[in-house]
Amino acid sequence: MSKKILAVCLTLTILLSGVAIIRVAAETTPMTAGQIDQIRNNCVSTKNTLSQLHASDALLRVNRGQIFESMSTKLMDRFNSRVANNGYNNTGLISVSISYGSMLDTFRLDYKTYEEHLSAAINVDCWNQPAAFYDAIASARALRNVVHTDVVKLNQYVDQYQSAIIQFENDYQTVVKEVKP
């Protein structure tokens, strides 16, 4: 009885602890012998560069992410609330801040995907699988460009919100002039 229980526990433990499945990427990119040699010769230095980039991008994600988050929570949302509490029309401001928030979610998700691919590229054996290594880096590179595009879009929304504030200010001044001619 106890042996059976132990056997079941052991089996479940092995399953739950997660057997590391190493996914070997298919070597799709046709490469010349010269290219393969080039990758093998620079194998160690490339891995070091990738590891440094991995760390510096993580820092960038933490610091930039914090600033992007603060723009939304400490400024946009608070100003929108204050405008709404005073009974003014804030649809222009809200529209931009909603778009900004949804782009911030996209940025988080895209960075996560990029980081996972970069980590996978770092773990590919560049000596035995040079083509797979090359492909993994190409994939991470494309995803990094997506993250950069997200950052550019976030910056555009920051500018758009600034324009929305000016628009709101103009509307406010018009209302004030109408009340006090």
Added chain:
Amino acid sequence: MDEPQVPAITDEFAGSSKRRFLVFISTSILIAFVLVFISMYMYNSSGAAQLDLSRPGYVSVRSQAISDDGDFKNYSSTGTIDQSSITEFKTLYSTQAQKTKSVDAFGGDPLSPTALGLIAK
């Protein structure tokens, strides 16, 4: 004076007690593994792993993480709206917007094959 009588430990009692102890230990280990599995899944799927600079490999950059964004002032969500409050917000927002856009984050192309020396220049 008679010594107190200690009930004799039968083989059946000892076997049952041992079995229960094994079940208890096995169940505890199983529950611990299940909880660890769930927490690791949440840690990885939520994106927290990407923000965790305490992981190995981030030692060199850990100290550079901004832990206090005190210079990022909170705008009050209460109060009246007048020209001075709008101007105050505009100034605050403009300063922070400048900071936000000052860095071309994730720009450049450090993963290009040329930059990594994967193809001959």
